[in-house]
Amino acid sequence: MKKIRIAIAGYGNLGRGVESAVAQSADMELVGVFTRRDPASLHTKTGVPVCKMEEVPEKASGIDVMILCGGSANDLPAQTPELAKYCNVIDSFDTHAKIPEHFANVDKAARESDHLAIISVGWDPGLFSLNRCYGQAVLPQGKDYTFWGKGVSQGHSDAVRRIPGVKDARQYTIPVDEALTQVRQGKTPDLTTRQKHTRECFVVAEEGADTAAIETAIKTMPNYFDEYDTTIHFISQEELDRDHKGIPHGGVVFRSGVTGLEGENHHVVEYKLTLDSNPEFTASVLTAYARAAFRLGQQGQTGCRTVLDIAPGLLHPQGPEELRKNLL
Amino acid sequence: MKKIRIAIAGYGNLGRGVESAVAQSADMELVGVFTRRDPASLHTKTGVPVCKMEEVPEKASGIDVMILCGGSANDLPAQTPELAKYCNVIDSFDTHAKIPEHFANVDKAARESDHLAIISVGWDPGLFSLNRCYGQAVLPQGKDYTFWGKGVSQGHSDAVRRIPGVKDARQYTIPVDEALTQVRQGKTPDLTTRQKHTRECFVVAEEGADTAAIETAIKTMPNYFDEYDTTIHFISQEELDRDHKGIPHGGVVFRSGVTGLEGENHHVVEYKLTLDSNPEFTASVLTAYARAAFRLGQQGQTGCRTVLDIAPGLLHPQGPEELRKNLL
Numbered sequence: 001m002k003k004i005r006i007a008i009a010g011y012g013n014l015g016r017g018v019e020s021a022v023a024q025s026a027d028m029e030l031v032g033v034f035t036r037r038d039p040a041s042l043h044t045k046t047g048v049p050v051c052k053m054e055e056v057p058e059k060a061s062g063i064d065v066m067i068l069c070g071g072s073a074n075d076l077p078a079q080t081p082e083l084a085k086y087c088n089v090i091d092s093f094d095t096h097a098k099i100p101e102h103f104a105n106v107d108k109a110a111r112e113s114d115h116l117a118i119i120s121v122g123w124d125p126g127l128f129s130l131n132r133c134y135g136q137a138v139l140p141q142g143k144d145y146t147f148w149g150k151g152v153s154q155g156h157s158d159a160v161r162r163i164p165g166v167k168d169a170r171q172y173t174i175p176v177d178e179a180l181t182q183v184r185q186g187k188t189p190d191l192t193t194r195q196k197h198t199r200e201c202f203v204v205a206e207e208g209a210d211t212a213a214i215e216t217a218i219k220t221m222p223n224y225f226d227e228y229d230t231t232i233h234f235i236s237q238e239e240l241d242r243d244h245k246g247i248p249h250g251g252v253v254f255r256s257g258v259t260g261l262e263g264e265n266h267h268v269v270e271y272k273l274t275l276d277s278n279p280e281f282t283a284s285v286l287t288a289y290a291r292a293a294f295r296l297g298q299q300g301q302t303g304c305r306t307v308l309d310i311a312p313g314l315l316h317p318q319g320p321e322e323l324r325k326n327l328l
Numbered sequence: 329m330k331k332i333r334i335a336i337a338g339y340g341n342l343g344r345g346v347e348s349a350v351a352q353s354a355d356m357e358l359v360g361v362f363t364r365r366d367p368a369s370l371h372t373k374t375g376v377p378v379c380k381m382e383e384v385p386e387k388a389s390g391i392d393v394m395i396l397c398g399g400s401a402n403d404l405p406a407q408t409p410e411l412a413k414y415c416n417v418i419d420s421f422d423t424h425a426k427i428p429e430h431f432a433n434v435d436k437a438a439r440e441s442d443h444l445a446i447i448s449v450g451w452d453p454g455l456f457s458l459n460r461c462y463g464q465a466v467l468p469q470g471k472d473y474t475f476w477g478k479g480v481s482q483g484h485s486d487a488v489r490r491i492p493g494v495k496d497a498r499q500y501t502i503p504v505d506e507a508l509t510q511v512r513q514g515k516t517p518d519l520t521t522r523q524k525h526t527r528e529c530f531v532v533a534e535e536g537a538d539t540a541a542i543e544t545a546i547k548t549m550p551n552y553f554d555e556y557d558t559t560i561h562f563i564s565q566e567e568l569d570r571d572h573k574g575i576p577h578g579g580v581v582f583r584s585g586v587t588g589l590e591g592e593n594h595h596v597v598e599y600k601l602t603l604d605s606n607p608e609f610t611a612s613v614l615t616a617y618a619r620a621a622f623r624l625g626q627q628g629q630t631g632c633r634t635v636l637d638i639a640p641g642l643l644h645p646q647g648p649e650e651l652r653k654n655l656l
Contacts, residue, residue, distance in 0.1 A: 133643070288462075311638055
């Protein structure tokens with residue numbers, strides 16, 4: 001059987017994650033990594049060739065699906081519609097508020113060039129979105145809850161690093177146990193931001209820095225920290241490098257709802273992820289959806305899709321008959 | 329907006345569950361219940377009209393989707409292909425080993441009459457199957473675990489009731505906490521049947537019955553109990569009626585797998601259901617998939633599908649644009 005030819009655009013943590021996810025997929029092969037850096041400066045872990053981003057048009061005929069591994073703030077808004085002109089594409093665009101605009105741009109580019117695109121693939125948006133959808137559809141009288149963590153928030157870690165006197169930092173988002181327990185028990189509390197998550201920071205201060213001032217700057221930072229209870233630990237760079245090198249994450253989506261003519265029976269649906277590596281798991285989700293993009297492209301479908309439009313069976317290497325036999 | 333016209337075939341626990349699920353769905357209306365009993369003997373909870381099963385052909389033009397609420401052993405194998413001749417149908421066929429055969433029969437009938445059918449809808453098969461599919465697709469190097477309970481097993485309760493000297497009985501399937509904990513922690517143990525679930529029976533013995541003999545008969549019953557640790561409580565009929573009237577159920581599907589070129593990062597995906605009423609929740613899943621069957625039928629699609637073939641967004645009352653905005 002001919003393998004699905006995957007290419008990667010952007011070789012950071014997410015790109016390396018896709019590289020290893022493709023290596024785990026017997027029906028796929030990685031044909032190249034495209035980068036805006038000097039290709040000679042880049043050595044891929046599996047030895048796959050590296051090309052300049054400008055080479056995509058000439059190499060596109062050898063690519064079944066391009067997995068975009070850039071960032072949502074600066075890379076994907078322009079890159080996904082641009083690359084959709086040349087091949088089927090998948091991205092992990094995660095700026096929730098801008099998804100409709102991004103969808104429209106990618107849809108137009110993909111339709112005009114007869115390609116298939118899937119955007120906002122990962123776990124949130126992605127698998128968590130699916131679970132919100134299934135939950136609401138099955139239990140229309142109910143309430144959603146999404147908790148994130150325990151995990152590293154890159155955005156919050158960056159925000160702490162920008163404070164004067166901070167040399168390095170790592171921020172963890174942690175769901176509040178009591179809130180989780182209440183929801184699991186079938187209660188449907190109204191929870192404030194503070195009641196849902198706490199934040200924990202591990203900070204390396206510069207020599208002679210005013211740690212009290214740093215602590216105040218963190219705890220009062222608008223949007224990022226002021227609505228949360230935050231714990232701050234000052235540690236050495238060695239400790240940070242030794243104990244906080246990983247990029248774990250995860251979270252839980254709940255649907256808590258009632259059935260019966262009087263709403264007399266209660267049901268709780270819980271979907272929980274516990275992830276050692278956020279980028280590698282996200283990359284694995286992208287890679288599974290690349291299989292779906294390939295199959296839909298083979299059917300002659302074009303335009304943009306999201307995870308909500310993709311039948312689950314399309315992600316799985318087995319065909320429909322095997323899946324019915326083995327998984328139902 | 330015109331509402332989706334739903335009919336129910338079979339008015340037991342599941343049929344009554346569909347009746348209340350439709351009442352919760354603003355875009356649906358229940359147009360009738362079809363029964364093999366005497367319609368005059370049946371009074372629906374919402375007052376919806378009851379018709380004889382033989383009237384389906386003449387009433388079919390007023391039905392968008394028929395939800396079949398019969399049993400997998402005796403009703404659905406013949407009923408689903410038969411009714412698919414007249415309208416779009418959904419069933420909860422759950423005899424796992426016979427799904428391929430049932431699929432083929434329903435597919436043929438539905439294609440020949442230009443209808444759309446979805447079979448094996450519920451939570452297992454159904455939502456659990458979806459989660460096995462997503463889990464395997466995203467984490468190809470990993471292991472699946474499915475636990476059932478705590479919940480009432482109708483089949484096991486019936487088996488106990490057939491033992492001489494037993495007047496009434498209720499059996500609960502219970503997952504073993506230690507096994508759940510191990511899997512949640514990211515371990516991937518090989519678990520025997522006995523290590524995964526225990527069974528608990530509440531038995532009402534007939535006056536003067538040999539309870540020791542009943543206990544032995546239960547614990548040694550092949551297939552049903554002999555591979556499990558079973559606890560038996562003899563109680564009065566009053567206690568059984570008072571404390572064990574409900575039909576709770578639930579369970580957990582796990583995917584535990586690794587990513588990274590050396591498999592160095594571990595991930596656990598957990599999908600957990602805690603259900604007060606097994607038939608009402610199953611009915612709610614059927615009702616959500618009835619919406620998908622209607623939409624696919626509107627698109628002119630025909631033949632048989634399973635939950636693995638249905639895009640999640642099709643289940644939700646909102647359209648794709650709203651879902652992208654609100655759920656992604």
